[in-house]
Amino acid sequence: MLRDIAGELRESARKRNGLRPKGPELVHVEDLTGPAGLPLRHYRPSSEPRPLMVFLHGGGWVFCDLETHDRTCRRLAKECDVEVLAVEYRLAPENPYPAAIDDAVEVLRWAKPVAVAGDSAGGYLATMACLRLRDEGGPLPALQILICPNTDLTLSQPSITEKGTGYGLDADMLSWFTAQWVPDPAGRHAASPLHQSDLSGLPAALLVTAEHDALRDEGAAYARRLTDAGVSVTYRCEPGLEHGFIQGMDLTSPEAAAAHERIFADVRGLIPRKNDGRGADGLSGAGDAR
Numbered sequence: 678m679l680r681d682i683a684g685e686l687r688e689s690a691r692k693r694n695g696l697r698p699k700g701p702e703l704v705h706v707e708d709l710t711g712p713a714g715l716p717l718r719h720y721r722p723s724s725e726p727r728p729l730m731v732f733l734h735g736g737g738w739v740f741c742d743l744e745t746h747d748r749t750c751r752r753l754a755k756e757c758d759v760e761v762l763a764v765e766y767r768l769a770p771e772n773p774y775p776a777a778i779d780d781a782v783e784v785l786r787w788a789k790p791v792a793v794a795g796d797s798a799g800g801y802l803a804t805m806a807c808l809r810l811r812d813e814g815g816p817l818p819a820l821q822i823l824i825c826p827n828t829d830l831t832l833s834q835p836s837i838t839e840k841g842t843g844y845g846l847d848a849d850m851l852s853w854f855t856a857q858w859v860p861d862p863a864g865r866h867a868a869s870p871l872h873q874s875d876l877s878g879l880p881a882a883l884l885v886t887a888e889h890d891a892l893r894d895e896g897a898a899y900a901r902r903l904t905d906a907g908v909s910v911t912y913r914c915e916p917g918l919e920h921g922f923i924q925g926m927d928l929t930s931p932e933a934a935a936a937h938e939r940i941f942a943d944v945r946g947l948i949p950r951k952n953d954g955r956g957a958d959g960l961s962g963a964g965d966a967r
Contacts, residue, residue, distance in 0.1 A: 683770060683857070686740040694744055697925050700751025708743075712783040716765040718743045720754040728948050729760045729790040730822070733781055733806075735797030735921070737854030738769045746796075749924060753794070756941040759948060762788055766802065769857040774868055781806035785818065791949050792820040793880075796923050797892070798854070800826025804870045804879070804899075811878050819949045823884045824923050824940065825892055826899070829872070830855050830865035834894035844889040846920040851891055871899050876906035883911045883943050885936075890920040911943055 705721040721727070732753065734746040743765045754761045766780035781802045785793060795803040800823035810817050832852060841848030859865045866872050882903055886896035893914060900912040915922065915936045923940070926933035 682853075683739050683768070686736075687742075690736065690740050690742075690745050694747075697748055697928065700748035701755045703751060703754055706751075711764070712787045713780065715780055715784065716743060717784070718747070718750070718763040718765075720750055720761040720763070722754045722758060722760070727758055727760045728792065728950055729762060729788060730757075730792040730794055730944075730948070731781075731784055731788055731790045731803075731818070732761050732763045733766065733793070733795035733799035733802045734763065735795065735799045735825075735924070736768075737850075738777060738798045738801075738858040739854055740768065746924070749796070752937070753941070753944070756938075757944040757948065759792070759944070762790065770860075773857065774859045774864070775805075777802055778805045778809065782809050785810060786815060789816060790818050792822060792944075793818045794822035794824070794944075795826065796824040797921065798827055798858075800824055801828065801870065804828070804882075805868075807879050808870065808873060808876075818880050820947055821880045821882045822940075822944060823882060823896070823899075825885065825887055825890055825920050826870075826896055827855075827892055828870045828899040829895035830859055830869045831872070834892075834898065836894035837891050839891075840889050840893060841891040844891065844919045846891050848891055871895055871902065876903050876908060879903065879906070879908050881909040881911075881947065883940075883947055885912075885940060885943075886914045887918040887920055887922055888914055888916050889918065892920060911947065913939070915939075 703720055703722050704724055707719045709717040711717040732750055734741045743763050750761045750763045764784050766777040785806055793803045803821050807821055837848050859868050884900045886893045900910050904910045917932050922933045927937045
């Protein structure tokens with residue numbers, strides 16, 4: 678039954694994606710095979726090297742893939758003048774916690790990006806991967822870009838109730854997603870970025886939430902905890918917008934389009950550009966050009 682629901686969500690996301698216009702044309706878009714056989718897609722906006730960002734898609738840890746977020750990644754590459762490496766990580770319920778974090782960590786180790794980004798569950802994976810790398814003493818990205826991220830799997834923040842009905846991401850569905858990712862409720866506190874005992878030593882963060890998002894308060898709380906831990910944080914709550922606004926809402930909402938432009942400007946200003954390093958040599962390997 679759980680896999681039937683996940684399958685329906687995945688198919689619905691593919692259909693919605695097919696109705697959206699394709700993102701901007703880029704100099705080079707290539708499908709690659711990453712560590713542990715993970716499907717990756719590498720976007721290059723220029724023939725010259727640009728800073729590399731790893732991107733982790735949202736979808737409640739259960740659905741979405743390289744195709745659903747292709748337009749978003751193309752726009753990030755073009756508007757922020759960066760190379761983007763999108764990751765098709767393993768999904769729950771077939772692969773529960775911590776499988777997708779393991780995948781994100783492996784790609785970050787391999788690609789050595791200057792930034793890691795994600796929306797919703799992808800934002801969660803981005804910051805959890807940074808926590809793992811920090812604890813292991815490995816090299817970290819310089820910047821984490823977290824857009825409407827999950828940070829509290831206990832679902833105990835006020836906006837879960839306040840904004841959990843009628844705004845796109847309902848509390849009941851959020852509870853279901855969380856249960857697929859961490860089936861044992863006793864493990865959800867420890868699996869939450871917000872409840873980690875020490876957030877020091879993490880990369881600088883751009884963290885953007887939305888006013889009408891059930892995840893709004895946990896995103897804001899995580900921004901405060903990062904700041905208290907000495908991490909440089911650029912935080913903003915976008916007024917009037919709902920969860921998932923980064924995914925195509927610019928096509929129908931001028932407010933979302935303006936919010937996108939603010940995110941692009943933030944990334945352009947925050948991402949390190951010294952030497953325009955691309956990261957791993959493996960990104961120049963064979964793949965299917967698109």
